[in-house]
Amino acid sequence: xxxxxxxxxxxxxxxxxxxxxxxVVTSSALYFSKKSVIAFLLLLSSLLILHYMNLKNLTKWxxxxxxxxxxxxxxxxxxxxxxxxxxxATMVGIYVSMALGLNIVVGMAGLLDxxxxxxxxxxxxxxxxxxxxQASNFMPFGTYPLGGESFWMFLIIGxxxxxxxxxxxxxxxxxxxxxxxxxxxxxxxxxxxxxxxNADRPVNFTGGAxxxxxxxxxxxxxxxxxxxxxxxxxxLVILLFTLFAVNRLEQSKLGRSWKAVRENEIAAxxxxxxxxxxxxxxxxLGASFSGVMxxxxxxxxxxxxxxxxxxxxxxxxxxxxxxxxxxxxxxVILGAAVVTILNxxxxxxxxxxxxxxTNTGIISIPxxxxxxxxxxxxxxxxxxxxxxxxxxxxxxxxxKIFDASKLKSETPQKNSVRTD
Amino acid sequence: MFxxxxxxxxxxxxxxxxxxxxxxxxxxxxxxxxxxxQLINFAHGEIFMSGAFIGTALFILIMGMSWAxxxxxxxxxxxxxxxxxxITGVLGxxxxxxxxxxxxxxxxxxxxxxxxxISFVLQDVVRFIAELSYGNYIVTGPxxxxxxxxxxxxxxxxxxxxxxxxxxFLIVLVIAVILMLSLDYFVNKTKWxxxxxxxxxxxxxxxxxxxxxxxxxxxxxxxxxxLGGATGVLFAVQYGTIDPFIGFILGMKAFxxxxxxxxxxxxxxxxxxxxLGVLEMFASSNLSLLTxxxxxxxxxxxFAFSILILVLIFKPEGLLGKPVAEKV
Numbered sequence: 001x002x003x004x005x006x007x008x009x010x011x012x013x014x015x016x017x018x019x020x021x022x023x024v025v026t027s028s029a030l031y032f033s034k035k036s037v038i039a040f041l042l043l044l045s046s047l048l049i050l051h052y053m054n055l056k057n058l059t060k061w062x063x064x065x066x067x068x069x070x071x072x073x074x075x076x077x078x079x080x081x082x083x084x085x086x087x088x089a090t091m092v093g094i095y096v097s098m099a100l101g102l103n104i105v106v107g108m109a110g111l112l113d114x115x116x117x118x119x120x121x122x123x124x125x126x127x128x129x130x131x132x133x134q135a136s137n138f139m140p141f142g143t144y145p146l147g148g149e150s151f152w153m154f155l156i157i158g159x160x161x162x163x164x165x166x167x168x169x170x171x172x173x174x175x176x177x178x179x180x181x182x183x184x185x186x187x188x189x190x191x192x193x194x195x196x197x198n199a200d201r202p203v204n205f206t207g208g209a210x211x212x213x214x215x216x217x218x219x220x221x222x223x224x225x226x227x228x229x230x231x232x233x234x235x236l237v238i239l240l241f242t243l244f245a246v247n248r249l250e251q252s253k254l255g256r257s258w259k260a261v262r263e264n265e266i267a268a269x270x271x272x273x274x275x276x277x278x279x280x281x282x283x284x285l286g287a288s289f290s291g292v293m294x295x296x297x298x299x300x301x302x303x304x305x306x307x308x309x310x311x312x313x314x315x316x317x318x319x320x321x322x323x324x325x326x327x328x329x330x331x332v333i334l335g336a337a338v339v340t341i342l343n344x345x346x347x348x349x350x351x352x353x354x355x356x357x358t359n360t361g362i363i364s365i366p367x368x369x370x371x372x373x374x375x376x377x378x379x380x381x382x383x384x385x386x387x388x389x390x391x392x393x394x395x396x397x398x399x400k401i402f403d404a405s406k407l408k409s410e411t412p413q414k415n416s417v418r419t420d
Numbered sequence: 421m422f423x424x425x426x427x428x429x430x431x432x433x434x435x436x437x438x439x440x441x442x443x444x445x446x447x448x449x450x451x452x453x454x455x456x457x458q459l460i461n462f463a464h465g466e467i468f469m470s471g472a473f474i475g476t477a478l479f480i481l482i483m484g485m486s487w488a489x490x491x492x493x494x495x496x497x498x499x500x501x502x503x504x505x506x507i508t509g510v511l512g513x514x515x516x517x518x519x520x521x522x523x524x525x526x527x528x529x530x531x532x533x534x535x536x537x538i539s540f541v542l543q544d545v546v547r548f549i550a551e552l553s554y555g556n557y558i559v560t561g562p563x564x565x566x567x568x569x570x571x572x573x574x575x576x577x578x579x580x581x582x583x584x585x586x587x588x589f590l591i592v593l594v595i596a597v598i599l600m601l602s603l604d605y606f607v608n609k610t611k612w613x614x615x616x617x618x619x620x621x622x623x624x625x626x627x628x629x630x631x632x633x634x635x636x637x638x639x640x641x642x643x644x645x646x647l648g649g650a651t652g653v654l655f656a657v658q659y660g661t662i663d664p665f666i667g668f669i670l671g672m673k674a675f676x677x678x679x680x681x682x683x684x685x686x687x688x689x690x691x692x693x694x695x696l697g698v699l700e701m702f703a704s705s706n707l708s709l710l711t712x713x714x715x716x717x718x719x720x721x722x723f724a725f726s727i728l729i730l731v732l733i734f735k736p737e738g739l740l741g742k743p744v745a746e747k748v
Contacts, residue, residue: 187725380540
């Protein structure tokens with residue numbers, strides 16, 4: 001019986017039928033219920049199931065796009081919790097993109113960067129300074145704030161500025177290795193945060209600890225993007241682009257150089273890989289993804305201050321990469337999604353639930369142990385447990401396997417005639 | 421401007437030496453572990469913080485007893501120091517056993533990640549306990565050694581201002597010097613110290629010479645963590661208020677001190693700690709003077725990290741270290 005069941009599950013059509021059933025049940029549950037976090041999470045997890053299904057890659061991508069663009073926004077629009085779902089989904093998208101960026105630096109190139117959030121901050125501030133009147137403090141020409149149409153241009157500018165910051169941190173860091181690199185990047189992250197925190201004197205660049213508020217919302221064809229569901233689509237488009245870029249990069253010559261540098265720097269150098277250029281490219285490209293998402297984040301929040309860019313944020317992104325599997329793109333996506341949802345939804349819901357129980361007097365859990373305060377503990381435990389027992393993460397990285405004999409039969413062979 | 425800087429110099433030196441002594445002893449823990457395992461023990465700053473909390477809890481406990489007023493405070497302090505050092509020493513050994521030993525042959529990124537994880541866990545566990553028992557995780561210890569002493573610097577030369585400090589300053593400085601001297605003696609003169617240096621030089625060969633490498637590493641962690649914990653107590657005595665998050669940034673500073681002096685070099689760590697402490701105090705009191713009010717004391721951390729980056733670029737072996745050729 002069990003054997004038949006596995007056989008049934010391996011069939012493409014049976015998989016499709018079960019999958020459709022799953023989607024229909026969860027999405028209708030989500031649509032008709034007032035607020036059901038579980039249904040929302042199950043619907044999101046259908047993407048993970050899709051990853052493991054026995055289908056062609058193109059079919060999977062089309063189905064995933066249909067799920068993300070049409071079904072998930074539609075199904076979650078049923079109840080009053082629509083905006084909170086979309087908010088969470090947007091944050092997941094932002095973090096996934098950042099984690100993919102860090103994955104280039106840590107997972108592929110093997111450079112432990114503990115100040116990654118600095119690039120996010122650079123992106124966020126680059127948009128918010130110019131989209132508010134802040135820029136008029138030090139730019140005598142031009143009229144500020146710039147309109148919401150400039151958002152689209154700033155997506156690119158933010159990426160470029162962050163990439164430049166990545167190169168700047170990269171240059172001095174190239175001479176140090178391993179653990180030193182971790183400390184230096186950590187210091188760099190702190191320096192950036194302190195600078196943003198204090199750059200309101202003598203010239204007010206960043207608004208200091210007060211932050212920058214009322215950032216202009218993005219505009220497209222005269223339509224203002226204000227609500228979380230608008231940003232959901234923006235994030236999604238950028239995320240798809242990021243995914244495309246990351247996948248192409250991994251298979252490119254540069255991506256293979258990164259992996260070579262990660263495995264053995266000296267051997268890679270001996271094989272003719274330019275070490276400086278390879279490492280700088282890793283820093284710059286990784287940072288640019290983060291910078292782009294920083295712009296989106298600033299526009300979405302309409303308010304930023306230095307507390308959004310602390311060391312804890314850098315570690316959060318590192319946890320995502322380690323949890324998912326360093327160097328593995330699907331793994332990092334899963335890791336980022338799990339950590340973000342854990343932080344934003346599961347822990348908050350648990351706290352509410354515990355508070356309710358405490359209020360009704362069923363059990364009493366002291367305030368000190370409320371789940372929303374446990375974030376650090378959970379992260380620490382995840383880092384230790386995964387490093388000890390599953391150092392490759394939830395979905396381990398796979399190198400593309402080339403079948404040597406198949407390749408040989410496909411390419412015309414010049415020296416196929418042997419002389420012996 | 422120059423006059424003002426000279427005038428405040430005695431006070432800056434006193435404050436800087438106190439801070440520097442704390443940095444120096446914590447840096448010893450980093451440098452010992454790095455010398456032996458080539459691993460940055462990120463959790464060391466948290467051991468320091470745990471020491472501060474354990475010490476404060478013990479102080480509160482002892483002060484609450486009726487007989488406590490009969491014995492002199494200095495004996496209470498020594499008692500608390502010894503007990504805390506033992507507890508944090510065992511804690512450090514435990515961390516090594518759980519998080520570093522299984523990963524000794526893993527890529528170097530992995531133990532670094534467990535170290536970060538352990539430091540998070542320690543921070544939160546201490547916060548839970550503190551918050552559960554005191555209702556707030558920011559804890560103020562009992563006030564000890566609070567007598568003000570004025571250092572008449574103006575009588576030496578009229579350009580200096582008088583400086584004042586608390587008795588605790590002297591105690592911190594004296595105990596830190598004692599700790600450093602005894603560690604120096606231990607490493608250079610005793611059998612176990614020789615074994616530690618042998619393991620640091622070449623672990624495999626040391627094992628062939630019938631040195632129990634695991635035991636030596638455990639002892640290294642014990643001593644380093646005990647020193648860190650004891651310094652935590654001194655910190656709590658000197659500065660009064662502690663919270664679970666003091667360890668991380670102070671640990672970073674101590675690490676910078678270790679790098680400044682030459683990591684793996686014990687005397688270098690002491691020197692680097694004192695130097696960094698004085699430099700940082702100097703920066704925090706004079707930065708706004710030097711730059712005409714553009715940059716204030718809030719940039720002192722930027723200053724510390726810039727020192728780190730500059731040292732790593734121009735003299736990666738540190739001020740007292742010897743350059744090592746890379747083995748291929």
